[in-house]
Amino acid sequence: MATYPVNMIDNVHYLSYNCIEAVSNMATTNFSIRLDTEVKKRSEIMLSEMGLNISTAVNVFLRQMLRQGKIPFEIGVDIPTAETKEALDEARRLAADPNVQGYTDVHKMFTDILK
Numbered sequence: 567m568a569t570y571p572v573n574m575i576d577n578v579h580y581l582s583y584n585c586i587e588a589v590s591n592m593a594t595t596n597f598s599i600r601l602d603t604e605v606k607k608r609s610e611i612m613l614s615e616m617g618l619n620i621s622t623a624v625n626v627f628l629r630q631m632l633r634q635g636k637i638p639f640e641i642g643v644d645i646p647t648a649e650t651k652e653a654l655d656e657a658r659r660l661a662a663d664p665n666v667q668g669y670t671d672v673h674k675m676f677t678d679i680l681k
Contacts, residue, residue, distance in 0.1 A: 597624075 601609075606620070613623050630638040646654065660666050669675035 599624075 609620060609623070613619055618626075627638065667678070669678075
C-alpha cells in the first residue's frame with residue numbers, strides 16, 4: 567500500500583524524493599548559474615529546512631515550467647496608470663509649491679476644508 571504525505575514537510579520530502587528518483591533514472595547534465603551570494607546563502611538555508619537543495623529546487627521549477635508551459639509564478643512590476651501618474655505629479659507639484667497651504671494639525675486642516 568502506498569503512503570502519501572500528511573503535512574507540508576512530508577509533502578516536500580515526498581516531492582523531493584520523487585524528483586530525485588525520477589532524475590536518477592534519466593541522463594543528466596551539469597548546468598551552472600550565477601547567483602548573488604546573499605540570495606544563494608538564504609536560499610540554501612530555506613531549502614534545507616524543506617529537505618531540498620538548490621539543484622532539486624531548480625529541477626522542480628524547470629519541470630513545473632515545462633508542465634504548465636509558462637513560468638510557474640507571476641512576475642511583474644506595478645506600473646501606475648495614467649491617472650495615478652497624474653496624481654503623483656500633482657502631489658509633487660503641490661509639495662514643492664511654497665504658496666500651497668500645509669498643515670501640521672489634522673483638526674485645523676479639516677476645519678479649513680469643511681468651511
